[in-house]
Amino acid sequence: MKNRLKVLRDWSQADLAARLEVSRQSVNAIETGKYDPSLPLAFKLARLFESTIEEIFTDEN
Amino acid sequence: MESRISSPARNRAEDRVLFIVIPLFVLDAILGIWGFHYHHLHPTGLFAYLCAFIATLPCFAYILVYGLYLAEEKDEFQHWLTVQSMLWGIGVTLSVTTFWGMLEKYDPTVSRMDISSVQFLFLCVAAVSLLVYRWRYR
Numbered sequence: 077m078k079n080r081l082k083v084l085r086d087w088s089q090a091d092l093a094a095r096l097e098v099s100r101q102s103v104n105a106i107e108t109g110k111y112d113p114s115l116p117l118a119f120k121l122a123r124l125f126e127s128t129i130e131e132i133f134t135d136e137n
Numbered sequence: 138m139e140s141r142i143s144s145p146a147r148n149r150a151e152d153r154v155l156f157i158v159i160p161l162f163v164l165d166a167i168l169g170i171w172g173f174h175y176h177h178l179h180p181t182g183l184f185a186y187l188c189a190f191i192a193t194l195p196c197f198a199y200i201l202v203y204g205l206y207l208a209e210e211k212d213e214f215q216h217w218l219t220v221q222s223m224l225w226g227i228g229v230t231l232s233v234t235t236f237w238g239m240l241e242k243y244d245p246t247v248s249r250m251d252i253s254s255v256q257f258l259f260l261c262v263a264a265v266s267l268l269v270y271r272w273r274y275r
Contacts, residue, residue, distance in 0.1 A: 097211070097212075098212045098213075098214060098215075099144065099212050099214065099215055101214060101215070101271070101274050101275065102212055102213070102214035102215065104274065104275075105214055105274045106214070110274060111214055111217065111274075113213070113214075114213055117213060
């Protein structure tokens with residue numbers, strides 16, 4: 077799944093990880109599209125960026 | 138801001154390994170040396186079952202720590218990595234033991250696999266695959 081995390085975030089991966097209460101590894105894996113987050117984590121990201129899930133993640137199909 | 142959040146679940150798991158699993162392994166080793174090396178015990182019957190249970194306690198404890206970690210880990214990606222590494226451990230262990238079992242069946246001259254080493258094989262494969270995953274997603 078593609079995402080705009082890198083474009084949206086003004087912080088480092090580590091800062092974003094701290095805000096999400098996950099490891100930096102997790103943020104890196106999501107950002108590079110190697111791991112698709114669960115709905116709760118996707119909602120958490122959307123709330124953090126004050127946007128919708130669809131604005132952050134796009135389905136490749 | 139801190140660069141890495143220390144996972145409370147991981148910290149608890151590490152504490153459990155350090156203060157429960159490792160002391161149990163040490164106690165097992167001491168009991169084993171004391172009983173079998175110095176006193177040449179040859180347990181039979183119920184005592185043999187008791188010895189086997191005591192010898193397996195650290196392994197039970199390790200499995201329990203592994204399970205508790207999976208239940209408590211809130212970071213879903215770390216949880217996923219651990220599950221993936223365990224799947225590698227299960228897959229390789231089942232493949233190797235099945236292959237060796239067949240080999241023992243067809244070639245009686247081949248040395249028999251010690252069943253108690255199966256968990257060690259699983260833990261080694263799971264640990265190595267976890268390291269590979271962590272390196273891959275560093």
